[in-house]
Amino acid sequence: xxxxxxxxxxxxxxxxxxxxxxxxxxxxxxxxxxxxxxxxxxxxxxxxxxxxxxxxxxxxxxxxxxxxxxxxxxxxxxxxxxxxxxxxxxxxxxxxxxxxxxxxxxxxxxxxxxxxxxxxxxxxxxxxxxxxxxxxxxxxxxxxxxxxxxxxxxxxxxxxxxxxxxxxxxxxxxxxxxxxxxxxxxxxxxxxxxxxxxxxxxxxxxxxxxxxxxxxxxxxxxxxxxxxxxxxxxxxxxxxxxxxxxxxxxxxxxxxxxxxxxxxxxxxxxxxxxxxxxxxxxxxxxxxxxxxxxxxxxxxxxxxxxxxxxxxxxxxxxxxxxxxxxxxxxxxxxxxxxxxxxxxxxxxxxxxxxxxxxxxxxxxxxxxxxxxxxxxxxxxxxxxxxxxxxxxxxxxxxxxxxxxxxxxxxxxxxxxxxxxxxxxxxxxxxxxxxxxxxxxxxxxxxxxxxxxxxxxxxxxxxxxxxxxxxxxxxxxxxxxxxxxxxxxxxxxxx
Amino acid sequence: xxxxxxxxxxxxxxxxxxxxxxxxxxxxxxxxxxxxxxxxxxxxxxxxxxxxxxxxxxxxxxxxxxxxxxxxxxxxxxxxxxxxxxxxxxxxxxxxxxxxxxxxxxxxxxxxxxxxxxxxxxxxxxxxxxxxxxxxxxxxxxxxxxxxxxxxxxxxxxxxxxxxxxxxxxxxxxxxxxxxxxxxxxxxxxxxxxxxxxxxxxxxxxxxxxxxxxxxxxxxxxxxxxxxxxxxxxxxxxxxxxxxxxxxxxxxxxxxxxxxxxxxxxxxxxxxxxxxxxx
Ligand SMILES: Cc1cc2nc3c(=O)[nH]c(=O)nc-3n(C[C@H](O)[C@H](O)[C@H](O)COP(=O)(O)OP(=O)(O)OC[C@H]3O[C@@H](n4cnc5c(N)ncnc54)[C@H](O)[C@@H]3O)c2cc1C
Ligand SMILES: Cc1cc2nc3c(=O)[nH]c(=O)nc-3n(C[C@H](O)[C@H](O)[C@H](O)COP(=O)(O)OP(=O)(O)OC[C@H]3O[C@@H](n4cnc5c(N)ncnc54)[C@H](O)[C@@H]3O)c2cc1C
Ligand code: SF4
Ligand code: FES
Numbered sequence: 001x002x003x004x005x006x007x008x009x010x011x012x013x014x015x016x017x018x019x020x021x022x023x024x025x026x027x028x029x030x031x032x033x034x035x036x037x038x039x040x041x042x043x044x045x046x047x048x049x050x051x052x053x054x055x056x057x058x059x060x061x062x063x064x065x066x067x068x069x070x071x072x073x074x075x076x077x078x079x080x081x082x083x084x085x086x087x088x089x090x091x092x093x094x095x096x097x098x099x100x101x102x103x104x105x106x107x108x109x110x111x112x113x114x115x116x117x118x119x120x121x122x123x124x125x126x127x128x129x130x131x132x133x134x135x136x137x138x139x140x141x142x143x144x145x146x147x148x149x150x151x152x153x154x155x156x157x158x159x160x161x162x163x164x165x166x167x168x169x170x171x172x173x174x175x176x177x178x179x180x181x182x183x184x185x186x187x188x189x190x191x192x193x194x195x196x197x198x199x200x201x202x203x204x205x206x207x208x209x210x211x212x213x214x215x216x217x218x219x220x221x222x223x224x225x226x227x228x229x230x231x232x233x234x235x236x237x238x239x240x241x242x243x244x245x246x247x248x249x250x251x252x253x254x255x256x257x258x259x260x261x262x263x264x265x266x267x268x269x270x271x272x273x274x275x276x277x278x279x280x281x282x283x284x285x286x287x288x289x290x291x292x293x294x295x296x297x298x299x300x301x302x303x304x305x306x307x308x309x310x311x312x313x314x315x316x317x318x319x320x321x322x323x324x325x326x327x328x329x330x331x332x333x334x335x336x337x338x339x340x341x342x343x344x345x346x347x348x349x350x351x352x353x354x355x356x357x358x359x360x361x362x363x364x365x366x367x368x369x370x371x372x373x374x375x376x377x378x379x380x381x382x383x384x385x386x387x388x389x390x391x392x393x394x395x396x397x398x399x400x401x402x403x404x405x406x407x408x409x410x411x412x413x414x415x416x417x418x419x420x421x422x423x424x425x426x427x428x429x430x431x432x433x434x435x436x437x438x439x440x441x442x443x444x445x446x447x448x449x450x451x452x453x454x455x456x457x458x459x460x461x462x463x464x465x466x467x468x469x470x471x472x473x474x475x476x477x478x479x480x481x482x483x484x485x486x487x488x489x490x491x492x493x494x
Numbered sequence: 495x496x497x498x499x500x501x502x503x504x505x506x507x508x509x510x511x512x513x514x515x516x517x518x519x520x521x522x523x524x525x526x527x528x529x530x531x532x533x534x535x536x537x538x539x540x541x542x543x544x545x546x547x548x549x550x551x552x553x554x555x556x557x558x559x560x561x562x563x564x565x566x567x568x569x570x571x572x573x574x575x576x577x578x579x580x581x582x583x584x585x586x587x588x589x590x591x592x593x594x595x596x597x598x599x600x601x602x603x604x605x606x607x608x609x610x611x612x613x614x615x616x617x618x619x620x621x622x623x624x625x626x627x628x629x630x631x632x633x634x635x636x637x638x639x640x641x642x643x644x645x646x647x648x649x650x651x652x653x654x655x656x657x658x659x660x661x662x663x664x665x666x667x668x669x670x671x672x673x674x675x676x677x678x679x680x681x682x683x684x685x686x687x688x689x690x691x692x693x694x695x696x697x698x699x700x701x702x703x704x705x706x707x708x709x710x711x712x713x714x715x716x717x718x719x720x721x722x723x724x725x726x727x728x729x730x731x732x733x734x735x736x737x738x739x740x741x742x743x744x745x746x747x748x749x750x751x752x753x754x755x756x757x758x759x760x761x762x763x764x765x766x767x768x769x770x771x772x773x
Binding site for chain 1: 517518521531535536537538562563577578579580581582583709710712713714715716717719720721725726731745748749751752753756757760
């Protein structure tokens with residue numbers, strides 16, 4: 001910790017930072033109003049798949065960067081799971097040296113364009129900004145600035161490709177191409193390893209591609225990052241399921257010396273209530289995969305998707321918000337969130353809830369489905385709901401929803417998307433009998449090096465956490481890369 | 495990638511393709527399937543691996559044209575590439591020597607039945623195969639089935655080939671005649687439902703290989719879910735074979751029809767497009 005503090009101090013005392021700090025009075029900084037992210041008009045955007053947030057202009061970004069006080073003890077960094085040097089990158093924005101701002105982000109975050117869009121900043125860096133903690137003011141828009149810098153770099157046509165050490169010939173296999181896998185790949189290729197990413201689907205990117213919709217995270221942005229990794233020498237093999245197409249033992253025989261499992265929490269949960277297998281009821285994974293990965297809503301693509309006029313989405317997380325907003329965009333007259341607690345307990349990012357409200361999404365909070373009914377063709381046409389009230393806090397600290405007796409009622413619906421969580425993908429654990437897994441099927445690792453009970457296997461992201469965030473998955477990836485590096489150095493020394 | 499090395503037309507609507515897929519060829523067992531996707535805009539569809547040649551590194555698929563995707567795949571030529579092939583998926587068939595195995599296949603189920611007939615035969619079982627269809631032209635893979643069956647019974651609705659009657663008539667004839675230790679049924683859901691009711695009556699353990707609609711084939715979406723023994727299972731990872739006597743066939747039937755209108759329209763548009771091209 002001390003070394004880091006010393007390093008931060010050193011950087012902060014560089015001449016350009018000192019000058020910049022002096023260039024404006026703190027009071028002038030703190031009286032500025034936080035920027036507003038320019039957004040597409042709600043009525044227009046709810047009919048298309050264009051990105052909702054349009055991004056900051058250079059002028060607004062610099063204005064916002066001026067709000068940052070370049071604190072001696074930048075508490076914001078403690079809120080960031082990968083400890084981005086936040087004041088440094090923001091001050092580069094203020095200085096209008098966007099290329100250096102981008103490099104600063106890339107020191108610790110392999111996917112800033114993604115994180116700037118999807119991180120829940122309001123509970124991370126921005127929650128521990130000096131403005132929030134001490135001034136009781138609205139925090140610096142760290143997420144918007146991160147996105148601005150990453151977009152600037154991408155649009156400059158001159159993306160910084162990190163230097164790669166000469167190849168050491170040691171082969172590492174990465175299972176899954178979600179954010180955790182991409183982070184490991186980026187770090188290990190820099191260290192000179194020969195890195196291959198195996199992906200089960202026909203396209204890399206994990207949830208970033210098949211889950212999070214275009215209007216929030218355009219696929220192109222993920223592709224640019226993946227292409228960058230390819231340029232650095234990472235090999236991507238799609239349509240390859242480790243444990244099926246080849247086992248870890250097979251890959252060992254082919255010379256792979258270490259493995260990273262970033263296979264995600266791919267298994268959708270259902271509620272197991274009567275009628276749930278009717279047509280027109282599906283998991284959010286199915287709905288979003290059909291629309292995002294398979295492009296089902298486009299006529300010239302072959303995959304079909306159920307469309308609905310009265311769409312009910314069960315759940316209150318990001319996945320539920322993405323599904324309900326997708327339904328609206330695909331022509332639903334009524335697009336409803338059915339959530340068993342209240343807005344305050346909703347796990348979705350604050351911005352998604354706000355955007356959903358603006359787009360006319362209806363929120364049926366304190367409601368839970370108990371049964372579905374279908375027409376004579378087997379297609380869902382009605383659901384039975386029960387009203388809830390909040391009781392005592394449960395183990396998650398959130399107040400537990402308690403059903404209200406006799407409150408049942410019926411609601412018409414022609415499409416239901418069940419978005420009540422996912423379970424860890426069982427493919428890897430099932431193919432490795434010696435692996436220690438938890439009661440929930442997550443892979444157990446030591447939390448520093450991310451090493452599993454099988455020494456050459458490391459793991460991170462949702463397969464370890466059982467469902468978390470992009471940035472936590474990436475943070476795991478970076479720790480695992482360090483762990484794999486140490487492990488391989490040790491065994492190759494012997 | 496996945497180049498096609500051999501094509502054989504088995505009938506008007508059924509094609510056998512041999513595709514390069516060395517890794518899958520190594521790992522596949524009877525009962526496994528692959529998910530295939532053709533072109534950037536194609537959909538992902540499941541197809542059973544009918545056989546494999548580990549030396550050549552190829553797998554063989556038998557495809558019946560029923561809609562847009564199966565049609566597009568069925569008209570490929572030698573040298574063409576199948577964009578995406580992933581597998582082997584699903585649980586392998588439990589193959590053991592048990593005595594007499596009665597295999598019943600109909601329609602789209604005939605192709606997936608072939609590797610099971612072969613494996614059961616090679617395990618030393620007496621294999622009796624019943625193939626059923628509406629009429630003579632729709633009976634497929636008869637020759638291939640004969641190669642691995644002790645007896646093949648053909649049933650057609652109109653009597654144009656073999657005996658006249660439904661698949662269940664053929665099966666019952668065998669059951670009444672000799673001791674059957676196990677039955678396997680693959681075909682349209684309605685056919686599996688009735689074969690399963692029949693074998694239940696005679697207390698014969700029966701497996702049905704369910705042809706649910708799939709997307710990813712890896713357990714990620716739940717499109718393929720069915721109710722077996724009262725609880726929800728995913729066909730792609732828990733199956734595709736299940737104890738037929740516990741399967742809720744009515745639900746499967748309804749779920750298979752989920753996209754019927756869209757599929758029908760898409761296929762008609764596609765066929766019209768083909769016609770225009772050839773004029
Ligand atoms: C709809 C949706 C919206 C979300 N929104 C947000 C958000 O706004 N902000 C946020 O921070 N988080 C969000 N999340 C959560 C976040 O996306 C995940 O926590 C994160 O993607 C997990 O990353 P991962 O690396 O563990 O794996 P994943 O992204 O889950 O990727 C795993 C990959 O591994 C592949 N795979 C699995 N098994 C194998 C195998 N055996 N062989 C080869 N490949 C395999 C899978 O096909 C998949 O591509 C969202 C999630 C969803 C579903
Ligand atoms: C595990 C598994 C293994 C299979 N193996 C084979 C195989 O070896 N050879 C083969 O020819 N087919 C096989 N099938 C069926 C094959 O996947 C479908 O025929 C195919 O998906 C149809 O796609 P399509 O776009 O051509 O037709 P669509 O346009 O999707 O459908 C056309 C018509 O076929 C019906 N249909 C759609 N999907 C299925 C299905 N899964 N089962 C039965 N009817 C369906 C529809 O209701 C519709 O009437 C298998 C299915 C599963 C689940
Ligand atoms: S805490 Fe806020 S004001 Fe201070 S350095 Fe971090 S972002 Fe800037
Ligand atoms: S096909 Fe998606 S879970 Fe089975």
